[in-house]
Amino acid sequence: MFVRRRLTLFAMTVAAAPLAVGACTAGPRSAVKQAEAAPPSVTVTPADRARDVPISAEVGTKVSNGRVTGVKLTDDKGRPVPAQAREDGSGWVPDAPLANSRTYTAEVTVSGDSGKTATRKTTFTTMARSTKPAVTSELYFQDKQTYGTAMPVVLGFDPPIPPEARADVQRRLFVRTSPSQPGTWSWMSDGKQAEYRAPDRWKPGTTISVRSALEGLPIGKEAVGDSDRVATAKVGRQVSLDIDNTTKQMTVYQDGKVLRKLPVSLGKPSTPSSSGTMVIMEKHEHTTFDTRGEPDGGYVVDVDDAQRLTWGGEFIHSAPWSEGEQGYNNTSHGCTNVSAAGADWLMGVTQVGDLVTVKGTEVQLQPGNGFTAWNVGWNEFAKGSALPVPAGLKPTQSPTPHPGAVAGGSAPAPTPTRSNSGG
Structure with missing residues (x-):
């Protein structure tokens, strides 16, 4: 996650706070200790005079005996x-990819406990436009939208991301x-999808900002x-x-x-609906x-008030043709059928990102068949991260698992391809 402070990378002058000196302070001894303190040092990447640097490059720092107090990154025209x-x-991660075949200069200043400062400068040149094939990514999280409290941030990849990358x-x-409500990313086992969520559902009113900064990144x-x-x-x-x-x-x-209860007709035994939390x-x-x-298809039908639950084509939708069966029998091809009036009302209540739990059907929801971040508990979800997850991240409570939840996490995920099979 980003730190909340934003830096425009120009030279920054940071003044050290003056030491308070009281009547009983031994000035000479303090001066000796200050003199004995190790001076600060910093290593900056990319290395000086490096060439063919990816445009995804960021200014990396490794500091000893101090902290970074100033950063300056400029292009070959001197612009910050x-x-x-x-x-x-x-x-420090540039707000946008660097330009191809351009030269950049980074200057980093660190200050140490000794009161001394150190500055290192590196100049590097980015690579020409890559001729390697690109991994297509799709962000299923749109700008300026309002989502439900269970909405994960979801990225799809084609081809899949290999484990080592x-x-x-x-x-x-x-x-x-x-x-602030920190979380983690979790990968589907086949590398076709990664999802981000916090231990608990988002608080209403939360603002979520996402950046998938992958342009030019070697994968x-x-x-x-x-x-x-x-x-x-x-x-x-x-x-x-x-x-x-x-x-x-x-x-x-x-x-x-409880706002309302609606009778439904789910998938018939030959085409059952999935049980799980979606x-x-x-x-x-x-x-x-x-x-x-x-399979079991062959029909084309227009439907109203349809809400997608899975990539495989399970929807909640208006089904006036099955209203006599709703509340009694399952007749669909896997969808949740509701009455025309009920479906119309439901569309005015729900949001993309609302949690839907189905229980008691013949099959379980498979990982990655839709946005399945909530189909497992937090500990299982966090195991899918490719980076260490802070130990302090955990749900605020340990409630009894939702009756629709399933263990999941190990079965192969289906290809995230939209199917409008419905029914």
């Missing part, structure tokens, strides 16, 4: 390059929240990242849906209180389900 500091102080990619994925030996992607969105009210196959009822909650991914007032070429 704005950047943000990493939370651990290990470097995931740590480098993850280090370039930044999430900032206000108020493995044969590929580079395709693009930088940024988005800032808000978290809205807390809404959740519980769907029980035993009772054939959907219970709609807002802020923990998230509303998309909402469509009108869409078409086209299952030609799919």
Whole structure:
């Protein structure tokens, strides 16, 4: 995550606070101790005169006996390059990819306990435009939107990110929240999808800012990242849906209180709905389900008020043709059927990012089949991070697992390809 302070990388002068001297302070002894203190030093990367530096480069620092008090990064025309500091102080990440085949100069100043300062300068040249194939990334988190409290930040990759490259990619994925609610990224086992969430659902009113800073990043030996992607969105009210196959009822909650119950018809035994904890991914007032070429498919049907739950094509949607069965029998091809009036009402209540839990069906939700960050507990989710997760991150409470939750985490994830099979 980004540190909250923003740096425009120009030279900064930082004055050390004067030492308070009282009547009983031994001035000469203090001076001796100050003189004996080791002077500060700093190593800066990229190395001086380095060439063919990726445009994803950042100014890295390794400091001894001091702290960074000034950073200056300029291009070959002397213009400052704005950047943000990493939370651990290990470097500064430019706000945008550097330009190809350009020369940059970085100057870093550190101050030590001795009162002395040290400055190091490095000049490097970026590489020409890469001819390696790009890994396409898609950020399923849009700018200026309002999401539900369970909305994870989700990135999809094509081709998948190999295990040995995931740590480098993850280090370039930044999430900032206000108020602060830190979390971690977690990778699907096949590397096609990474999701970010906190231990608890987002607090209503939270602002989430995301940057996927992958343009020009070397990914493995044969590929580079395709693009930088940024988005800032808000978290809205807390809404959740519980769907029980035993009772054939959907219970709609807002802020923990029941708003309404709706009868449903789920997937028939040959095409069952998935049990698990998922998230509303998309909402469509009108869409078409086209299952030609799919198993048990072959039909094309227009539907209203459809809300996607999985990549595999499970939706909540209006199904006036099954209203006589809703609350009693399962007749769908895997979707949650509700009445036309109920579906219309539901569209006005829900948001993309709302939590949906289905329980009691014949099959379990597979990891990566949709936004599945909440289908496992926090500890299991954090195991999917390619970088160390701070030990202090944990849920504020340890509630009984939601009845719709499943263990998951080990089964291969399906390809994140949108299917409008529906039904």
